[in-house]
Amino acid sequence: MMQLKLIAIVLSFLVLSPSFFSQPQTAESLADVARKAREARKNQAPATTKLTNDSNASGKPGTAGIPPPISQPAAVGPYVLKTVPKYWPNCAAATAELGEEKPTGHMDQEVDAKVSGSSSQSNGIWTFSGATTVKSSLVVNLPEWVNIPDDPTIHDSWQKLIKALRSHEEGHVNIATEALQSLIGRTITGSGSSAVLAQQDAQRQFDQLTHSVESATLAKQNQYDAITDHGRKQSAIGGTDITFACH
Numbered sequence: 008m009m010q011l012k013l014i015a016i017v018l019s020f021l022v023l024s025p026s027f028f029s030q031p032q033t034a035e036s037l038a039d040v041a042r043k044a045r046e047a048r049k050n051q052a053p054a055t056t057k058l059t060n061d062s063n064a065s066g067k068p069g070t071a072g073i074p075p076p077i078s079q080p081a082a083v084g085p086y087v088l089k090t091v092p093k094y095w096p097n098c099a100a101a102t103a104e105l106g107e108e109k110p111t112g113h114m115d116q117e118v119d120a121k122v123s124g125s126s127s128q129s130n131g132i133w134t135f136s137g138a139t140t141v142k143s144s145l146v147v148n149l150p151e152w153v154n155i156p157d158d159p160t161i162h163d164s165w166q167k168l169i170k171a172l173r174s175h176e177e178g179h180v181n182i183a184t185e186a187l188q189s190l191i192g193r194t195i196t197g198s199g200s201s202a203v204l205a206q207q208d209a210q211r212q213f214d215q216l217t218h219s220v221e222s223a224t225l226a227k228q229n230q231y232d233a234i235t236d237h238g239r240k241q242s243a244i245g246g247t248d249i250t251f252a253c254h
Contacts, residue, residue, distance in 0.1 A: 084145065084180055084183075087144070087146045087147070088149065088173075089146055089148050090149055091111075091148050093152050093153065095154070097156065101253060102251065102253050111172075112147075112149050112172045112176060113176070114145060114176050114180060114183070115145070115146040115148065116144070116146075116183050117143065118142070118143045120139060122138065122213050123137050123138065126202040126206060131200070132200070133198065133199055133200065133204065134205055136196045136209075137196075137209060138193070138194055139192060139193040140192075141187055141190050141191045143184075145184070147173065147180065149169055149173060164253055167251075171238060171247045171249040171250070174246055175235065175246070175249060178244075179231065182224065182227050182228055186223065190216070196209060196212075197209025197211070237249075
C-alpha cells in the first residue's frame with residue numbers, strides 16, 4: 008500500500024517590528040513549534056506509515072472538536088510546483104520506494120508575519136497599536152520518474168497517481184492559505200505604564216495569536232490526512248484516491 012503524503016510546514020514568523028521593540032523575543036518561535044510537532048509525529052508513527060504529519064495512525068478522523076474538511080477543496084491558492092527527480096530501474100523498485108517511510112510528495116510553507124505600528128501616551132498610560140502583515144510562499148513537491156519505462160500502461164498509471172497526489176496536496180495548500188487569512192490585517196494593541204511595556208504586551212498578544220493559528224492549522228492538516236488516509240481515501244471527501252498499478 009502506497010503512502011504518498013508529507014506535509015512540512017516551515018514557519019519563520021517575525022514578531023513585532025524591531026524598530027518598536029528593544030527586548031528580544033522570548034517566546035518559542037513557531038518554527039520550533041512546527042519542527043517539534045513534526046518530530047513528535049514522526050517518532051510516534053508506526054513503521055508502515057510514511058507520512059510525518061500523522062496524528063492518527065488508524066487513518067480515522069479524530070474528534071477533539073476539530074471540524075473535518077467537508078468536501079474535496081475546489082479553490083486552490085497560489086503555489087509553486089516543483090518536481091523531485093527519481094530514478095527507478097523498474098516498477099518493483101518504484102513501488103518499493105513509494106511504500107517506504109520517506110517523502111515522495113509534500114508541501115513546504117514559509118511565512119513571514121510581522122506587526123508594524125507606533126506607541127502613544129495618554130493620561131500616563133502608553134498604548135502600542137499596530138497592524139499585521141503576512142507574506143507566504145507555498146511549494147508543492149511531486150516525484151518525477153525520470154527513467155520511467157517506455158510502456159503506455161505504466162505511463163498512464165503514473166500520470167493518474169501524480170494527478171491524484173497533486174490534488175491531495177492542493178487540499179493542504181488550501182488549509183494553509185485559509186489559516187493565514189486569520190492573521191492578515193489584524194490589529195494588535197498593547198498597553199502599559201511605559202512604551203516598552205506597552206510594546207511587550209502587544210508582542211505577547213501577537214505571540215499568542217500566531218501560536219494559536221499554528222496549532223489550529225497543524226490540527227486541521229492532520230485531520231485532513233486522517234480522513235483521506237493521506238490521499239489513498241481521497242474519495243471520502245469527493246476526490247480521487249491515490250493508486251498506482253505498476254506491472
